[in-house]
Amino acid sequence: MKIKLETTRLIISSISFDDLEKIHELHSLPETDEFNTLGIPKNIDETKSVIAEWIEKSSEKNESFTLKIELSKSKQFIGLISLNLGSPKFRIAEVWYKLHSDFWNQGYATESLKKVLEFGFTELNLHRIEAGCAVENIGSIKVLEKVGMIREGRKRKVLPLKKGWSDNFHYAILSTDKKSTTHKN
Template sequence: MLLSNQRITLSPFDETDRDLFIEFFMDPETMKHVYAPFTYEEAVAAFEIKSRPWTPESNSWLSFSISSLDSGEKLGHLGLKIINHEAKIAEVGYMIKQSAQGKGFAGEALNLVKDYGFEELQLNKLTATCSVENTGSFKLLEKLGFIREGCLQQNSIINNRYVDDYVYGICKSHIAEI
């Protein structure tokens, strides 16, 4: 399965995504709003889990590589995980390499996955969680129509420090209103 627009393509993880994934998860700057940086071994193990085959019945992540159509360069990755099969709710998350940030790639990728989730998977709602300190991420979610549904106090531990998280959601029925 490939999802694409005029600038990017999303494809399920394969072995060619391994190096960038490991680089992301070991980099303190990339991980500052997500987790403490992983060791090499932890990053390899996480990639193995995230790159497993996926079906709509899965309880795991559908992980996509984000690539430039022009150059083929790997720009980042985006994942979708159905967290409530009965209510048709999925969580999304994304990481973009620093050199590609601020250029619209994450928004385009998120829109492709949003369309795929609502149209192909017939999901009812997408959610996202991000640190209150991750301004770029929560501004992007708001720009794309996600609604801030709450703030979870001390919801995550990043680098041995409790961090508050914002929770966002967008419902299929609200898409026409945006």
């Protein structure tokens, strides 16, 4: 399934192998890797394997949608956001995102997450969307809370980060929850 979502400032759409170099650069930045469990790829072939899996799950199996985030005006790649579907019976998914550090603190993560949540609830008829984040990842915590996600718990020492095992905050939002209107899309 090919996806294209638009906000005032962003285009959020399906990735392809044409995005390999940009995705590899994003995954290779130490600052974007600080709270990421994927790790920095050894080489571009490793990134290509990861992308191949994402594309397969999106286009053939429709079990996850990894999307690129681009600026509407310039079409500049600024990051990734993904919605991974769980069992159809439970109508649940997990979301994650990663933005290039040049684009932090400008509201792009919040804007793209809000749009993907909307897509999940309206187009995919999901009941619940979850996210996790390292307890020290203040930026991500702010994004999750701005869009109306509720912190439901804390898992101890579950994230294998470079600096060691980290606790994880568990967030979720339901289709029936009041959504944030802080950022217009």
